[in-house]
Amino acid sequence: MKKAISLMLITTLTLLATMSFSLPASAFAAENASDKDVAKEGAYVEDEVLVVFDDTPSKKEVRAVTEEVDAKSAEEIETPEKETPYVLTLDEDQSVEDAVEELEKESSVAYAQPNFLYGLEDDKSADIAAKASPRAIDDTNLWNLNKINAKEAWELIDEVVKAGGQTPREKVTVAVLDTGVNLKHPDLQTALKKKNCVNVVGEDDPMNYLSLEKTPKNNGDEGGHGTKVSGIIAATSGNGIGVAGVASGKHNDLVELAVIDVYARYNTSKDRLATSADIIKGINYACETAGAKVINMSLGHHPGDPESNSAMLPGGKPGTDSLLEQTIHTAVNDKKVTIVCSAGNKKSTVAWLPSDFDDCISVISTTNYSDAFSLCKAKNSNYGWKKDISAPGESVSTTFPSGGYTNNSSTGTSMAAPVVSGVAAMLYYLKPSITPQEVRQILTSTATDLYTDGDDIYTRYGNVNALAAVSKVLGRSVPSPGALATPASVKASSSGYDRIKVSWNRVSGASGYQIHRATSASGTFKPVATVSGNGTTSYTNTGLKTNTTYYYKVKAFGTLSNKKAYSPLSGAKSAKPTPAVPQSLNLYHTTYKGIKLKWKKVSGASGYGIYRATSKNGKYTYVKRIKNGSTLTYTNSGLKANKNYYYKVRAYRTVSGKRIYGSYSSVKQLKTTPAKTYISLKKNKKQRKAIVTWKRVSTVSGYVVYRATSKNGKYKKVATKKSSSRRSFTSKRLKKGKNYYYKARAYKTYRGKRIYGPYSDIKKCRF
Incomplete structure (x- = not known):
């Protein structure tokens, strides 16, 4: 369970005055953030504070705190919780830090905090010329859908509804807190509940927020990010154009979208920012008006020191957004809404809000991997124990704000979070009474395990699996990806006094093998090693006890249907470590x-x-x-x-x-013969003589010298020398321009018969 983050203390806020914050480190998009062209801005709104009262305040109490800090105005914020916070706009001479310090002295105030900024900086590399896809295509054939078995989940849902003789159930509302949405995009028409697509920024009447239809650019998505996120959740399936959303379903009857623009504030025309207050308004609207069961927030900021990239502010206090954290807690636990957030794109374990709050499901981005045992995390994605689950998010296709499609160019945890939101919506469709805690448990327990076995820091429980999650909520067995063939011809043999070599035949489709060992044939076999690579078909187990019997089994592993698959264990083979075989005798x-x-x-x-x-x-x-x-x-x-x-x-x-x-x-x-003879050869060019000499060979009777005119030709005996004689022979009258080859061997006369030793090496001369 994530560790709860405490309320921001006044001492921490006072220290904020000494720091220099900049947006690149403190407020980032969850989609492929880069730091260029981002305008300098504080980590919070410089002339606003949020104040939370102990109880619902009277007008007098609101006026009192407003006057205490010389605030120009006080705006009430509707939240899903009982307390009613206010946004106070400060006079230009009043600092946020001083205002917070003064406000927390008031007896009616529970706490005060900055109005934090949350950023998104869209990946402009994805803003390529987007065109409508040609007709008559399979718009559901997308790698991100295939990786999570989305289409199989649709089939199962359809089967269940038809088997019960039911008409389609009520659609589940998914709220997307983002930059808005292109209300006229042809691939979103069946999913958008347009009356609930609003802009909450600058509006204080939750019943009368501004319709996105009033947004001039991109028909409701001036920021250009929300349309991409919306398409991943619910783009129309089966219409033969563009893409299909994760939760569109076989008949486009599973979800509807309420897209809420919380990003109308900006410091340049490109770089939009959302405040804590506006995000809280969006959450409240999603819960109270739109009736959302799932909220997707592909946004975030890093609450730490922008220079050190630390999650802590000076003094060791976390720079947390207490009001937003409490709002999310109330929405999840009281309103029973599942909130899914992007984990951020700083390619580190850096803290990221709101995704790291306990009540949010934080989503890591994964690649279009071919090996489920590899590091499947997208390069730029954040990761760590504060995150919860993974989903496809690198180079995906989705709806483009201008009306076309991104064509495998949208990347980041912004694209991964809506995948999880879509699967969560399927669970609510099948079981409307399900709780957010049950949704989290089902999603994580049925996720497709990636990289190391079980929970790990890089992908946590693995990729969300729509089919497995839907199967579990229906009480059905979770589908298995199948099994690889059992390794054959397993052998175990000693490879030294403390080691045993295990070998086996290659298994088709395997990406590696696990070796299991026991100390008896009927004992418990435990894994002792994993070897990677289909071509690796042996393993040497070292550090064993000499002359002790060990038993081995082998299991293959690989990727089937994008999931980890294993073979049954092979039969057991045994061996004892004994000294190795002497080599090169x-x-x-x-x-x-x-x-x-x-x-x-x-x-x-x-x-x-x-x-x-x-x-x-x-x-x-x-x-x-x-x-x-x-x-x-x-x-x-x-x-x-x-x-x-x-x-x-x-x-x-x-x-x-x-x-x-x-x-x-x-x-x-x-x-047994005399030893080998070793000869040397010198030549006298002037007299055309070759002088052959040799080393003494022990216990021999004599030596014989041979000569030929080609290396492999017929050698003739040219001299026989007794062992007592001088160990040399001179070959005279040799012809100019001709090759001569010499060799010799020793002999022993034994019982009247000569026993010859091996020939010497051949020596050559030419005149």
Whole structure:
């Protein structure tokens, strides 16, 4: 639950006098605000204060407080609550801060506060040439409708009404507090209740507010923002032009709109402002005259220090609008009206009013995502724990104030809030007695979960889901998006003394996988890891206990019908962490009766076991235990000459005094012969001689030198040297312009037979 914001204290207001406020930081539109071209203005009206009395004041009490601050006039404000606040217009020599201080000394005054300013700065990039859409199109095929299953919700509502043999029920009134609306827009004619579309600014008679028909520009929407918001809620569906609203329904019989202009005050021709008092008038009109069940406010301001972007004023006191907060509280809790607000477009967790008030449903903007597990929040949208739910709001199509359509160019939380308002209206249509608290609970509990599982700071409970919300209010099961295929061919195998590798086959449509683990086949499997990417089909679980059995299951996840979808868990596979398999085992000749083994170190190994056989598939004998995990060689001597030997190695780790062995390495084979000979070659160009020399090979009888005229040609024996002889050979009378290649090998005469070692590397010369 949001933390309640306390009433503004007088000490805070006194400190306001020392601050310099500017509109770009303190009053912003909820639609894609940018800071350029915004006129400098205070965070509140500079010559007005709002005063709230403890009880309904007499004329004498009103006159007394007016005279106390030398106010030029006092205007009564109608609110949905019992108390009647007044707007006092101050003399130009009187400051708001001083007036508030004086007013709160009066015994009849409950509190006083500035008349705060709320701004909207429309996204001018969206004001492209808007033209009427061609005929014969599916005006309901909009990404924002598809993301929230709006059309499926309409079908369900239609089914319920028809099944009951009912005529269409009474339309639900949605009040849009904004800049007005184009009363002649062709796509809004079935939804607008024109007699309740009024301008409340500057009018003190709630029964006789100025009709929007008197507004000269855009047929009732001089500010240009309210028509966009209205179209998202209730543009006519199925007429083959333009767009369709979230709550238009299959037969355009779900909602009607009362659009209330609270923005006629402005400081330039482009930048409109609304005051606390005028917004309160709009709320009161919506509740008392229009009979609204839902109020949409795509507006806001940041109640903090414009320099630090903090939500606190000097002295640590929140700059809250107490009167507006109380008015909203009364409308929601006494008048049973759901109030939906945009979360703001500062792309941060900055405080935003009125959306952050406890009684408002604050809406974050989301993108046309393809992966529900990605960060679906729109780039510029505010977010945080003070917000409540998300809705599509980036690059949407809606009605344009001049009569056409924005064609996928309207962006911001201003466009997201009316989506939620439209779904809330559907709930009231089906259950008129529903409370705002029940509406909030249904909307959040049925929202399409996005990004991380469950409630998160970026999208809160996720995108509003019209079908799921309507299903729940009707007592029906909430539709499931379906399931992915179960991962197949799951395997688990040791990948080291403290790790197990789990692998599986790719699942079509998956965007990632969850790995679940238990310590017994019938135990509780809990998620231990999530891997992203359809092509990632393995995971190595580290930090495990050696020789302990672990069981694994795998679940795929992905996006089906814009929603998170999962597969069933796979069957369980088990493995024990044991030392890894020694890699890169190689064998080398040492003598004609010895072989040297060499391998790479195994992490965590306490030692190694060496095994030998005289045939690849024969019986392997344990020949040596290496007791140091860092010792990576072993020389096996005393073997039979000219005989094949096969070796394999495995690592072990000592745990509680017991050796835990890993798997064997691959088998390597070598025949016992003299070691390899290493030769060098020098040439005497003048005498055309090639001199071959070589290093001594242990325990051999002699050496043989070979020559060829091509590298892969036939080599002929050109010299045989005993081991006691000089280890060199000179090849004479070589021909100019011809290539010569040399190699040599050692031999051992054993039992009357020569045993040859491997050939040396080949050396080349040319004259």
